[in-house]
Amino acid sequence: MGTAASRIYLSLLFWVTGRAVQAAWRTDREVRREFDRLPDLFSFRLSVYPSGPGLTIMKKEGTVRYIRQGEEGPADLHMMIKSLSHGMSLFTFQESTALSASRGRIAIYGDLSYACSIVRVLDRVEIYLLPRVIAKRAVKRYESPPAKHRKRFMIYLRVLFSP
Amino acid sequence: MTSGEFFQFTSPQRTEAGLQALDRLPNLLRSLGLSKPLLITDMGVRKAGLTELISSILQASGGMRFADEFDSVPPDSDTGTIADLARYWHAGTFDCLLALGGGSVIDTAKAGNILISTGKDDLYQFQGYDNIPGPLKPLIVIPTTAGTGSEATSVSVIKDAERHRKLAFCSPWLVPTAAVLDPRMTMTLSKAITAATGMDALAHAVESYIGLAKNPFSDSFALRAVELISKFLPVSLKAPHDREARLQMLTASHLAGIAFSNSMVSLVHTIGHCAGAVCGIPHGVCMGILLPEALRFNLHRSASHIGEMLLPLAGRDISLAVPREEHPERFILALKEFRQHIHELSENTLPLRFCDIRDSMDSPVMTPEHMILIAREAAGDPSRFYNPEDISEAEIHAVLKASYWGYSLDQDLVKKGHQK
Structure with a gap:
């Protein structure tokens, strides 16, 4: 895939994932529990180096919001994917976030204990977004959440229609 | 990899x-x-x-x-x-x-x-x-x-x-x-510190060899470190003023450091960091206690890598006498035997189970409440990124319990992941 196509693909995936994190926080108890560990006004950004597409999530006054590109400020935790090709490996689900980080493809600026929570959230969200056969490749351990199909439906609805 | x-x-x-x-x-x-x-x-x-x-x-x-x-x-x-x-x-x-x-x-x-x-x-x-x-x-x-x-x-x-x-x-x-x-x-170090720090170096080498970020370079440093520790930690304890043994242990620790600096550490350290922070147990002691059961937890994911360390740890005779498919289990056993040997050489100053660590009132330093807290805190330890298998709070608790009482972890309790 060419550079421009990769950027468009990744932009779309970041948008869907960012919105899905917000939706999963409303839908899934485990995701909510992970965010409960994080302080209020905590913001997290996942992006491609140097100025590639990315997503920003903020926890504010007890709610979790996806922040649109261009509206984000500096993040408390920034996970920066070191190249577009590494971003493609991650978002074509050839490897999990944990594996990508352990292979040095992601720089992490901020508290690493918060990064652990965020990686678990991303894994959980991928289990909802992706078919089992793909999600198994994208996460370290595939565990089917209770009422997965109902919650998946809710998350997709919220990705598409929630404000 | x-x-x-x-x-x-x-x-x-x-x-x-x-x-x-x-x-x-x-x-x-x-x-x-x-x-x-x-x-x-x-x-x-x-x-x-x-x-x-x-x-x-x-x-x-x-x-x-x-x-x-x-x-x-x-x-x-x-x-x-x-x-x-x-x-x-x-x-x-x-x-x-x-x-x-x-x-x-x-x-x-x-x-x-x-x-x-x-x-x-x-x-x-x-x-x-x-x-x-x-x-x-x-x-x-x-x-x-x-x-x-x-x-x-x-x-x-x-x-x-x-x-x-x-x-x-x-x-x-x-x-x-x-x-x-x-x-x-290092010549004046006590037996207790020599034993505990030696187990720390061993944990670095072993974990760097099985972690997700392992690579051919770090592997070679890790294997050599295991071999040196196996040979020279006992000598350092038997003859504390043996300068050659002390130097070889410094070298082993350095090699293990280079290895884990590049491939990082995993579950033993995930739990060990938190056990140290919550209960104040020395880091090297935690490493020695946790190593066998943390490896058993990862056995289904890293069997071949675990088995490959049998030769440097236990030597050629044992390695050749055991069928290759039994090397992973035999390595864990050899590790326990080595630890027992170090325990004896250190005049019993290296604890083998958490339940053996007592405070001045003869009460266990680690309580069941501590174990719950350690399992929760371990969720935020970044070394868990590098563990071959994902691990839940309940599983960390199970590894801790097995290490507390000194029994073998029931592998059926481990939920198996799927990633290659």
Whole structure:
């Protein structure tokens, strides 16, 4: 895939994932529990180096919001994917976030204990977004959440229609 | 890791090792263009007379000396000490840091060097992975224990005095400029510390060999470290003044440090960091207790890698006598036998189970409530990224319980992941 196509693909995936994190926080108890560990006004950004597409999530006054590109400020935790090709490996689900980080493809600026929570959230969200056969490749351990199909439906609805 | 997959490896450091390696320290400083070192150490090292030895070596070589000494590093260094060190540096005229001590001293020097070199006063902004913008001031390290390996690593972990948590810094810029390995620095260590730090080095080597970030370079360092520890840790305990054995243990610890600096550590450290923080159990003791059951937890994912360490740990006779498919289980057994041997040689000062660690009132240092807390805290320990299998709070609790009572973890309790 060419550079421009990769950027468009990744932009779309970041948008869907960012919105899905917000939706999963409303839908899934485990995701909510992970965010409960994080302080209020905590913001997290996942992006491609140097100025590639990315997503920003903020926890504010007890709610979790996806922040649109261009509206984000500096993040408390920034996970920066070191190249577009590494971003493609991650978002074509050839490897999990944990594996990508352990292979040095992601720089992490901020508290690493918060990064652990965020990686678990991303894994959980991928289990909802992706078919089992793909999600198994994208996460370290595939565990089917209770009422997965109902919650998946809710998350997709919220990705598409929630404000 | 399989062939063709990307990996990175960093070991940019100069190492001077030998029975009299410290005699070359003045030459090392000169060759690096350095003449005004700030010595960073702790009171224990000073009381053992090690600073005097180095001072006399410097004096004997054309009147060189420490420009000043910062000797107030506590056993579990924190952000306050780092800030003090940075202020101390800026108040004087120095051209390098010289760290003399164990893990706490070395990590203090590394983290202090971040503030010193960047001129900033906020350590938090450099937390994370690859979050240090450029080269730091020259740092020479002389380890006084054979276990931490910190003199070779790109990692520094410091206690956050305000928020009561650990701050982790990981960057290739943190690898010290040079390390000097001289057995005179470890000769006076007690049997308890020799045994515990030796188990720490073994845990570094073993975990770097099974972790997700393993690569062919780190593998070779790890295997050699396992072999050296297997041979020379028992000798260091039987004959504490055997300089060759002490040097080989320093070398093993250094090799294991290079290995885990590049491929990181995993479950043993995930739980061990938290057990240390919650119960105050020495790090090396935690490593020795947790190692077998944490490996058993990962057995379904890393069997071949675990099995490959049987030869360096147990030797050729055992390795050849056991069918290859039994090597992983046999390695865990060999590890337990080795640990038992070290326990006996250390005059029972190396505990084999958490339940054996008692306080002054003869109560267990680790309680069931502690275990719950440790399992919860471990969720935020970054070393879990590198474990081959994902691990839940309940599974961490199961590994802890098995290590507490000294029974074998039931593998059926482990939920198996799917990733290659």
